[in-house]
Amino acid sequence: MKTARILVVDDEEHIRLLFKEELEDEGYAVDLASNGLEALEKLKQATYSVVVLDIKMPGMDGIQTLGEIKKINKDQPVILCSAYGEFKQDFASWVSDGYIVKSADTGELKEMVKRVSGA
Amino acid sequence: MDPVNILGKVIEISHSNLEIASRIEAILNILGHDMRMEEAVLYTLDKDKRLSCRFMNRTSRLFEILSGYRSHVGEGVVGTVAQKRVPQYFTHRDVPPRFGCLFYAHLDGATDRYRSFSFLPLSDDSFVYGVLLLCSSSNETIVDSDKIVLSIISRELGGILRTYDLLVSSKKRISELATLSELGRVLTSATEPHFLLQNIASITAKSFNAAFITIKLAHSFVRLDFQRFTSGEIDAAMEGPLRDLESEALRLRRPTSLADHALETPDGPRLALYCTPILSKDRVLGTITFCRKIEHQISMEEDDQYLVSAVANYISSGLETSFLNTKLRDVLKELGDAQKRVIEHEKLRSLGEMTANIAHEIRNPLVIIGGFTKRLAKQVQLDEKDNRYIEIIVGEVSRLEAILNEILDYVKDTPLILEPCILNSLLDEILYLLASDKSWERVRILKEYQPDLPSIICDVHQIKQVFINIILNAFQAMEAGGKLTLRTEVIQYQNASCVAVSVADTGGGIDPSLLDNIFNPFFTTKEKGSGLGLAISNKIVMHHNGHVEVRNRAGEGAVFAVYLPINNKTLSREG
Numbered sequence: 291m292k293t294a295r296i297l298v299v300d301d302e303e304h305i306r307l308l309f310k311e312e313l314e315d316e317g318y319a320v321d322l323a324s325n326g327l328e329a330l331e332k333l334k335q336a337t338y339s340v341v342v343l344d345i346k347m348p349g350m351d352g353i354q355t356l357g358e359i360k361k362i363n364k365d366q367p368v369i370l371c372s373a374y375g376e377f378k379q380d381f382a383s384w385v386s387d388g389y390i391v392k393s394a395d396t397g398e399l400k401e402m403v404k405r406v407s408g409a
Numbered sequence: 410m411d412p413v414n415i416l417g418k419v420i421e422i423s424h425s426n427l428e429i430a431s432r433i434e435a436i437l438n439i440l441g442h443d444m445r446m447e448e449a450v451l452y453t454l455d456k457d458k459r460l461s462c463r464f465m466n467r468t469s470r471l472f473e474i475l476s477g478y479r480s481h482v483g484e485g486v487v488g489t490v491a492q493k494r495v496p497q498y499f500t501h502r503d504v505p506p507r508f509g510c511l512f513y514a515h516l517d518g519a520t521d522r523y524r525s526f527s528f529l530p531l532s533d534d535s536f537v538y539g540v541l542l543l544c545s546s547s548n549e550t551i552v553d554s555d556k557i558v559l560s561i562i563s564r565e566l567g568g569i570l571r572t573y574d575l576l577v578s579s580k581k582r583i584s585e586l587a588t589l590s591e592l593g594r595v596l597t598s599a600t601e602p603h604f605l606l607q608n609i610a611s612i613t614a615k616s617f618n619a620a621f622i623t624i625k626l627a628h629s630f631v632r633l634d635f636q637r638f639t640s641g642e643i644d645a646a647m648e649g650p651l652r653d654l655e656s657e658a659l660r661l662r663r664p665t666s667l668a669d670h671a672l673e674t675p676d677g678p679r680l681a682l683y684c685t686p687i688l689s690k691d692r693v694l695g696t697i698t699f700c701r702k703i704e705h706q707i708s709m710e711e712d713d714q715y716l717v718s719a720v721a722n723y724i725s726s727g728l729e730t731s732f733l734n735t736k737l738r739d740v741l742k743e744l745g746d747a748q749k750r751v752i753e754h755e756k757l758r759s760l761g762e763m764t765a766n767i768a769h770e771i772r773n774p775l776v777i778i779g780g781f782t783k784r785l786a787k788q789v790q791l792d793e794k795d796n797r798y799i800e801i802i803v804g805e806v807s808r809l810e811a812i813l814n815e816i817l818d819y820v821k822d823t824p825l826i827l828e829p830c831i832l833n834s835l836l837d838e839i840l841y842l843l844a845s846d847k848s849w850e851r852v853r854i855l856k857e858y859q860p861d862l863p864s865i866i867c868d869v870h871q872i873k874q875v876f877i878n879i880i881l882n883a884f885q886a887m888e889a890g891g892k893l894t895l896r897t898e899v900i901q902y903q904n905a906s907c908v909a910v911s912v913a914d915t916g917g918g919i920d921p922s923l924l925d926n927i928f929n930p931f932f933t934t935k936e937k938g939s940g941l942g943l944a945i946s947n948k949i950v951m952h953h954n955g956h957v958e959v960r961n962r963a964g965e966g967a968v969f970a971v972y973l974p975i976n977n978k979t980l981s982r983e984g
Contacts, residue, residue: 394806
């Protein structure tokens with residue numbers, strides 16, 4: 291079975307590390323980007339089943355990055371991920387495919403990635 | 410004695426600083442001693458225009474007999490002299506028996522020792538003040554020169570009586586002024602209307618020496634529906650006549666009295682009632698009624714009636730002012746409340762921004778700590794004790810995350826998802842949910858729902874959260890058990906039809922010093938409370954253009970009332 295590729299975008303190094311390891315445990319191949327621009331670079335070089343995108347980032351934030359990603363490929367699956375719960379109801383209008391609130395319990399993240407990637 | 414000397418003494422006394430009564434008695438004694446008039450008795454006019462003996466000289470014996478009766482002007486010799494203002498002189502031979510009055514029965518024989526009887530009017534040019542009676546056992550006739558002296562002396566006595574009258578009436582005026590000024594003071598002090606009326610009743614009762622004074626409101630006023638304010642006690646026998654008189658005064662819009670048909674109580678004193686309507690510009694506010702014991706005079710004097718209507722005017726203006734004040738105070742309170750709400754909003758906004766940032770900053774490290782700990786726990790073989798430590802770390806991380814969620818819940822401005830909702834059913838649903846727990850057996854639930862309660866437009870999920878919060882608080886306040894009362898009704902609140910839901914507990918109430926803080930975020934009295942429950946509830950209700958109110962029933966419990974507008978125009982436009 292072809293391994294699904296996931297791109298995790300977060301400005302916090304340790305969050306990136308945690309998500310990477312947790313998702314790798316689930317059998318995904320995980321690439322990392324620490325900001326929006328880096329993420330766009332990665333997306334030009336490779337194809338990802340899902341992008342897990344932090345919202346609050348310095349420079350280009352998650353919502354802007356999401357817009358850019360969809361400009362390049364409007365079918366690119368993206369999961370928004372934030373420490374804020376209050377945007378949860380708005381994610382649909384940002385045409386993302388899911389929204390999770392960051393938690394030490396990564397169960398929800400894994401579920402969402404599985405659903406959106408279809409793998 | 411030389412008449413000039415006598416007149417000199419009389420005039421000296423009459424212009425002295427002696428008290429009125431002493432002056433009169435001194436002059437009567439001079440008449441007795443220096444003019445050898447053994448009887449010198451002075452009649453004065455009472456308020457009801459009847460003559461009675463008031464003063465006598467030292468040697469008078471008749472005074473005792475004469476003072477037992479009062480005579481009308483024109484009646485007997487004394488009355489005739491008062492009426493005609495002309496002196497009359499008699500000898501023992503031609504004096505009318507009993508001085509022309511049938512009722513002086515005891516006088517028979519008592520006048521035998523006297524040879525002359527003189528009756529002199531005490532008057533000035535315009536008015537008669539009394540009559541002087543002189544009897545002498547030595548002179549049979551009064552010579553003309555003595556008559557002149559007597560007429561001068563009686564003029565002096567008349568002058569003294571006139572001064573006395575003036576003094577009495579000015580004393581009365583002063584006491585009236587004192588009463589009115591005291592009333593003025595009461596009216597200008599910013600007291601509640603009901604204190605005001607009670608004070609007026611007691612001040613006037615004292616001033617009028619009334620058996621009772623009662624003020625009855627005929628109008629339904631703010632917090633003073635048809636109340637009665639009484640100083641003194643209303644005799645049970647008086648209640649009926651009092652009520653009749655009050656409605657008569659209200660109907661006629663003028664003073665009425667029951668004085669002419671004075672009421673007789675079996676053993677008690679005779680009482681008279683006088684009732685005046687309290688008129689305002691365009692309405693009758695009520696009545697004030699005086700009850701007095703009847704002594705000599707039958708009807709209330711005109712002066713007093715004037716004072717009563719002055720008092721009624723005072724009450725009228727006092728009440729109007731007081732109502733205006735109350736209205737003003739209500740408006741001010743409303744304004745204050747509105748301002749408080751604005752401040753609350755501001756506080757929430759800035760707090761919201763701050764908390765969201767803090768929560769975000771904390772959330773990331775927390776996720777990292779918790780996430781990696783869990784990974785460790787999975788990958789490393791640990792003994793039981795270490796596992797326990799790991800569990801503690803993971804547990805505490807989840808707790809912190811839960812707190813953050815709660816804070817962010819409070820902070821976020823979730824758009825309302827609006828739909829119609831009947832609060833009676835919503836409350837039932839919540840009760841079903843909560844009260845199925847065994848711990849609820851200690852609480853008795855009372856539902857006072859208004860049937861056919863209109864539905865309101867609201868975010869049902871959020872409103873449900875509000876009532877769960879408030880009901881749980883009430884439940885938690887009654888650890889030893891108690892009564893939970895849920896009441897729904899339609900009321901007017903701030904000019905809008907609202908559904909009011911009140912939740913009353915019997916948990917002893919809230920410390921009054923804390924009342925102001927209970928809606929503040931993070932304020933709690935519970936050991937494990939976050940202090941956000943009520944703050945969130947309040948915010949939700951505010952978003953619905955509603956209002957949460959707390960009332961403390963001292964020693965009993967607290968009442969939380971939630972007002973939600975029925976026709977929520979702002980909401981329906983947004984939704």
